[in-house]
Each structure stands twice: as C-alpha cells, then as structure tokens.
Amino acid sequence: MTIDATDRRILQATASGLPLAARPFAEVARWLSLPEAEVMARLARMQAEGIIHRIALCPDRHALGPVANAMGVWDVADDRVRDLGPRVAALPFVGQCSLRPRHLPGWPYNLTAKLRGQSRAEVSEHLAAVDALLGGACRGHDILFSTRVLKKTGMRLTERRAG
Numbered sequence: 001m002t003i004d005a006t007d008r009r010i011l012q013a014t015a016s017g018l019p020l021a022a023r024p025f026a027e028v029a030r031w032l033s034l035p036e037a038e039v040m041a042r043l044a045r046m047q048a049e050g051i052i053h054r055i056a057l058c059p060d061r062h063a064l065g066p067v068a069n070a071m072g073v074w075d076v077a078d079d080r081v082r083d084l085g086p087r088v089a090a091l092p093f094v095g096q097c098s099l100r101p102r103h104l105p106g107w108p109y110n111l112t113a114k115l116r117g118q119s120r121a122e123v124s125e126h127l128a129a130v131d132a133l134l135g136g137a138c139r140g141h142d143i144l145f146s147t148r149v150l151k152k153t154g155m156r157l158t159e160r161r162a163g
Contacts, residue, residue, distance in 0.1 A: 001049045006034070007042055011052075014043075018055075068123045069116055069146040072130055073109035075102075080137035081111055087133060088113055093126045108140060120145060 003011070009032055018024035025043070029036040046052045076084060081099060088111065089097035097113040113130065117123040127143050 001051055003046065003051060006032075006038075007046060007051075010034075010039055010042055011046075067116065068118065068120050069114060070120075070123045070127070071144045071146075072113050072115050072127050073142050073144065074111040074130070074134060074138050075108045075140040076111045076134055077137045077139065078110070084134055084137055085111055088130055091126075091130065091133075093117060093123075094130070109142070115143075 010028065013028050013031055019027040021027045023036070025040050026036040029039040032039070043052065043055065047055065085097060085099055088094055093116050095114040095116060097111070100110055100112050102108055102110050115123045115126045115130075117126055123145070124143070127141065131138060131141060
C-alpha cells in the first residue's frame with residue numbers, strides 16, 4: 001500500500017471534504033487538471049487497499065439548523081458500567097458513548113456520551129432518560145453543553161520521518 005504524488009494531491013484536495021456539486025469528483029479533477037475517471041479510479045483503488053477507509057457524508061450539524069449538543073458524564077458503579085454503557089450507547093439521541101478512566105478527586109465520571117437535541121431543554125430531557133436507565137448504579141452526573149465548534153477538519157497528511 002503506497003501512494004504516489006498524484007494520490008497525495010487527490011487526498012490533500014479532498015481532506016476538507018468533497019465540493020458540494022452535482023459531480024464532486026469532476027470538480028476535484030478540474031482543480032488538479034486530471035481526468036475525472038482517473039480521480040475516481042485512484043480513490044477507488046486507495047479505498048480497496050485500505051488507504052482510505054470510506055467516503056461518507058459528514059453533515060455539519062451546526063449548519064443544518066439549531067442543534068444543541070452536550071457531553072453527559074456519569075459516575076457509574078464499576079461492576080455495572082460495562083453492562084449499562086452499551087444500553088446508553090443504543091439510545092437514539094446518543095453518540096460517541098465511551099468508558100473513561102476517572103481522575104480523582106476532581107473527575108469522578110467513568111461514562112461519557114454525546115447527547116443531541118434541538119434545544120438545551122430537549123438535551124436535558126435526554127440526560128434525565130439516561131439517568132433513569134442507569135438507576136441506582138449512577139452515583140452522580142453532570143452535563144457540559146457545547147457553545148461552539150472549535151475544530152472540524154478532515155484528515156491531514158504528514159510526511160513520515162525515518163527513524
């Protein structure tokens with residue numbers, strides 16, 4: 001699995017996403033002065049070789065309308081968290097659910113989940129639903145609301161250093 005200079009140019013041109021166009025690969029090809037078929041063939045080959053894992057739509061939720069996001073954090077009993085975590089992750093309003101190490105005394109939480117809704121009130125209702133699901137295994141929780149997007153970028157290529 002190797003990439004040549006042309007592959008690298010294609011990856012760099014698409015690192016921040018494909019252009020919003022009827023024929024996005026034709027647009028990338030135009031940028032790079034390449035035939036559209038070559039861009040598509042190279043991307044398909046890189047995907048088949050595992051250099052690219054997938055080409056997928058990643059909508060910018062903030063650009064799509066009013067969306068509230070928050071990170072819910074819970075202190076769940078260690079003997080129950082591996083059982084309850086997957087149940088939390090399966091909720092339709094939950095994304096990026098993770099088991100995390102506690103950092104005592106300041107951070108007692110071991111379960112985190114991104115909660116999504118149309119308003120802070122809706123996200124707070126989701127937090128209450130997770131609390132209900134966790135029941136007595138939950139010893140505490142907090143919610144950290146997103147106020148802005150700090151960084152949202154695609155893959156970045158770097159040169160490998162010999163060593």
